[in-house]
Amino acid sequence: MLWFVVLSGYQVKVDSGAESVQLPCKTTVHLPEDAKVEWRDGDDLKVHVYQNGSDQPEQQEGYYRGRTEMKRNLLKPGDLSLTLKYPTDTDRNTFTCTVYNREEHILMKKQVELQVKVYQVEVDSGAESVQLPCKTTVHLPEDAKVEWRDGDDWKVHVYQNGSDQPEQRDNVYRGRTEMKRNLLKTGDLSLTLKYPTDEDRNIYTCTVYNREEHILMKKQVKLQVKVYQVEVDSGAESVQLPCKTTVHLPEDAKVVWRDRDNWKVHVYQNGSDQPEQQFSVYRGRTEMKRNLLKTGDLSLTLKYPTDRDTFTCTVYNREEHILMKKQVLLQVKVDQVKVNSGAESVQLPCKTTVHLPEDAKVEWRDGYNRKVHVYQNDSDQPEQQDRYYRGRTEMKRNLLKPGDLSLTLKYPTDTDTDRDRNTFTCTVYNREEHILMEKQVLLQVKDCQVEVEEGEESVQLPFKTTPDLPEDATVEWSCYKPSYRTVHLYQNRSDQPEKQDQDYKDRTEMKEDLLKTGDVSLTLKYPKETDTRRYWCRVINKDGDILRGKTVKLKVKGRIQITDETVDIRNRSSSTDPTPLMADQSV
Numbered sequence: 001m002l003w004f005v006v007l008s009g010y011q012v013k014v015d016s017g018a019e020s021v022q023l024p025c026k027t028t029v030h031l032p033e034d035a036k037v038e039w040r041d042g043d044d045l046k047v048h049v050y051q052n053g054s055d056q057p058e059q060q061e062g063y064y065r066g067r068t069e070m071k072r073n074l075l076k077p078g079d080l081s082l083t084l085k086y087p088t089d090t091d092r093n094t095f096t097c098t099v100y101n102r103e104e105h106i107l108m109k110k111q112v113e114l115q116v117k118v119y120q121v122e123v124d125s126g127a128e129s130v131q132l133p134c135k136t137t138v139h140l141p142e143d144a145k146v147e148w149r150d151g152d153d154w155k156v157h158v159y160q161n162g163s164d165q166p167e168q169r170d171n172v173y174r175g176r177t178e179m180k181r182n183l184l185k186t187g188d189l190s191l192t193l194k195y196p197t198d199e200d201r202n203i204y205t206c207t208v209y210n211r212e213e214h215i216l217m218k219k220q221v222k223l224q225v226k227v228y229q230v231e232v233d234s235g236a237e238s239v240q241l242p243c244k245t246t247v248h249l250p251e252d253a254k255v256v257w258r259d260r261d262n263w264k265v266h267v268y269q270n271g272s273d274q275p276e277q278q279f280s281v282y283r284g285r286t287e288m289k290r291n292l293l294k295t296g297d298l299s300l301t302l303k304y305p306t307d308r309d310t311f312t313c314t315v316y317n318r319e320e321h322i323l324m325k326k327q328v329l330l331q332v333k334v335d336q337v338k339v340n341s342g343a344e345s346v347q348l349p350c351k352t353t354v355h356l357p358e359d360a361k362v363e364w365r366d367g368y369n370r371k372v373h374v375y376q377n378d379s380d381q382p383e384q385q386d387r388y389y390r391g392r393t394e395m396k397r398n399l400l401k402p403g404d405l406s407l408t409l410k411y412p413t414d415t416d417t418d419r420d421r422n423t424f425t426c427t428v429y430n431r432e433e434h435i436l437m438e439k440q441v442l443l444q445v446k447d448c449q450v451e452v453e454e455g456e457e458s459v460q461l462p463f464k465t466t467p468d469l470p471e472d473a474t475v476e477w478s479c480y481k482p483s484y485r486t487v488h489l490y491q492n493r494s495d496q497p498e499k500q501d502q503d504y505k506d507r508t509e510m511k512e513d514l515l516k517t518g519d520v521s522l523t524l525k526y527p528k529e530t531d532t533r534r535y536w537c538r539v540i541n542k543d544g545d546i547l548r549g550k551t552v553k554l555k556v557k558g559r560i561q562i563t564d565e566t567v568d569i570r571n572r573s574s575s576t577d578p579t580p581l582m583a584d585q586s587v
Helices: 567-576
Strands: 005-015 018-022 036-040 046-050 083-084 095-100 105-115 119-124 127-131 145-149 155-160 177-178 189-192 200-211 215-226 228-233 238-241 256-257 266-268 285-287 300-303 309-316 323-335 335-340 345-348 361-365 370-375 407-410 421-428 435-446 448-453 458-461 474-480 484-490 506-509 522-525 533-540 544-558
Touching: 005 018, 018 105, 036 155, 046 083, 119 127, 127 215, 155 177, 189 407, 228 238, 238 323, 266 285, 266 300, 300 309, 335 345, 345 435, 370 407, 448 458, 484 506, 484 522
Parallel strands: 005 105, 119 215, 228 323, 335 435, 448 544
Antiparallel strands: 018 083, 036 046, 036 095, 095 105, 127 189, 145 155, 145 200, 177 189, 200 215, 238 300, 256 266, 256 309, 285 300, 309 323, 345 407, 361 370, 361 421, 421 435, 458 522, 474 484, 474 533, 506 522, 533 544
């Protein structure tokens, strides 16, 4: 008779840096001498195998070799516990102990969940250094090697043959790490990391090897770097990114501010600003205080902030060695506007108290950097607009005097906010094309959704836009099912039924004079449940440019099935029998 015992799971917690941890698995069930014991992790990798009275290390996954141990004669006492050496955060897992008989039938199975607690260190960005602690009471041989690695397995620091090995470090850590003297004797293997920034947030592992490269000790430390945050409203004239230090800076020091893409935002060197070294988008938009090296105030003033970004201030000496490093996270609050698809218009607000010159130019752009609206020389400049927005935008008269640069966008559709490109930016330039003001507005257009019941005569997919579209424009309604299909095509001033998908033949209709009226809605006849999907409408000019676009989600609800025992309540009012409906009664 075959029997199979399942033992309840168990949780074990251990600190990273412990010499070992035991995953318990005991049984009072009598196990045959030829039984096989197999430990596996949550990824089904073999952790340890015991068979034919001995361990089978050749069957282990390489990651666990030399790190596991089980008791001798384990089958007789029924103690199948596993000892795992040098547990780290990467060992957090659910381990399963399974016992098989000679026929590979399972006799017993137990799971153990291992939790490895990692010591955490927190430091502010801008601190001169941070220490990652690692101490041991284990006696370490004089020829031991100590290696610190980060979570990406890059070498942070290597100590071997009685000295540091800087040539073995990854470039990003060179000149930034330090360990104590006589570390093998004292057992203090702590690492000092200089100029920590947000990019250094990671789990760091200290591993000690003997001459044969066998692991003697392993410990992990999690580093959290707190970045100072500054919040400002989009449209603000400027914002200050603070950076102060009490460290004495040499007169020939260089100060460089960079953004998260590593572009140079501002450079101060040889006692003055270096605008020619700036990335072009920041020119004329940054400013630092005078005598900054003496005062230690390296704060940066950034004009016309628009985007969320992390800025890093780094100070170098003449030899280009880092003297200081600090990060500031800039949060720009953007106005959000929500509107339903199908609304006649929506206003994108932009007001300022800044005095604007009469010859200023106002330019609205979308997330694709297309020109939405241009105002210059006291009037709109429609010829500079992208064709997609022509006839759909409007700004107030004499807008510069009241400082109300808000934009009215007519007939907003979901294609105006396609994907993540839903941020509209208003920029004001002076005669020399220098930016005087910049503000962003986030526009969210709610999808148009239409519901109808199967069996209705027709349903309309609405789309109204500006009148007087080009006479040679093409209007195309399409969908995917599952490949691209043409639902209806209007081209060369008439419908093109021969180009329709077969499933929609004789089922679609559009209004007359649709290009003149701007009403390009589609009527779909005899809607079926299989018509439920997303439909796209595009208005395209002769050059292939998309002038207008909209998405409509159609849901066709399945028709109620009528049987002999079911009454269609919807038809009750049309019945010629005035007698109220009643339940069946026996006579």
